[in-house]
Amino acid sequence: MAHHDRRGLPVSTRSGRAAAHYRDGVDLLLSAWPGAEDALDAAIAADPGFALAWAARARLHAMRTESAAARDGIAQAAACVARAGTERERSHVAVLSLAIDGQSGPALARALAHLESWPLDALILSLPLGAFGLFAFSGQPDHDQARVDLCERHAHAYDSEDWWFTTSRGWAHTENGAVARGRALAEHGFSLRRENANGVHALSHALFEDGAGTEAEALIAGWLPAYDRSGILHGHIAWHAALAALERGDADAALAIYASHVRPAVTAGLSLNVITDTVSLLWRLHAYGHAVPAGLWDEIRAYATPSFAQAGFGFADVHMGLLAAATGDRAAAQERIDALTALVEAGTLAPGPVVPAICRAALAFAEGDDAACARILEPVATEVVRIGGSGAQRAVIEDTLLLALMRAGETGKARALLDARLHRRPSPRDTRWRAQLTA
Incomplete structure (x- = not known):
């Protein structure tokens, strides 16, 4: 048989x-x-x-x-x-x-x-699909479109009730900017199989891009308790809820989620997820003017250093650069920048020069040199997509540029960037910042 x-x-x-x-x-x-x-x-x-x-x-x-x-x-x-x-x-x-x-x-x-x-x-x-897939980490600037093209090329082969393909197709469209279509597909895929962490993950991304953070928080709060903590996406999906809480200005809620689900000591997530989630959330907290509790940065550094000491993986390198800058470790930051620059010169770093540029800008931002941060990031802003990951993950770099522009007195540039962001993805935080610039 x-x-x-x-x-x-x-x-x-x-x-x-x-x-x-x-x-x-x-x-x-x-x-x-x-x-x-x-x-x-x-x-x-x-x-x-x-x-x-x-x-x-x-x-x-x-x-x-x-x-x-x-x-x-x-x-x-x-x-x-x-x-x-x-x-x-x-x-x-x-x-x-x-x-x-x-x-x-x-x-x-x-x-x-x-x-x-x-x-x-x-x-x-x-x-090839997903935020950590072969397309995402290829260094291609059009990897979001490439995922859509791949899904559409083979959509004829799949039944419309195939939960996995429908979810993956939805995520691809969401990340490529077709948020309404992506959200509809993600919602349908999730309805076909609720015991699907990739399904709620795809839907969380769609809600983020649709400016529906409170819906994302409600979705995750209702679903996450049924997902065992041994699940590899448990901490990352909780990170989405923390990010939504931070978007609406509730740092205490974000930190509570972080402490219970995201920090290295409590998650069974993939090491890449752990380092990128923890670093990006704490970086945002500090950048937005909230206090980061003592010891949290040290915990991340102890976790990350053994796994990501070697430069050469662009997405991880960016977050290690943020980590070094946030902890005031200028020597570690410069060592990574030098190593990345050498890889770029050798032509062996897939995302290219944008990676060391982000690390240099992060160091300038952490040291209070906002003008230098903006000067470094502005020319490479359209190249950040090359590092891979998702739009929600890469937004931390755009946030850094925006805050640097605001603090450096570049009001016109900051206002233009905010207007573009609000058109693309409504955000209560961006709305508050836009109001501050016009006050």
């Missing part, structure tokens, strides 16, 4: 139990829901020669930065698929092998080619 994955693609296993566990495991992986590890381990136990189960398990290890286990798992998958696997399965394993090996450019190219033949291979389609 032939067995298939959730979307009808054949899988090479003789075990019906293994196939069922695999379908469940991939569903849980794509929804960032706890239990994927157990389901995939059960699939492997039922059929130790099941290549795709090994590959999915390796992908999960890689997401958690468990590098050695990821490499071992994908090697097992490659050995299994060489003995008994279809052309699709061999290609599937090859794509994941490149991604796990850190060969992002070749992995993206091979994933796109793979999807031309097998667009329903959702695990492979997931790789």
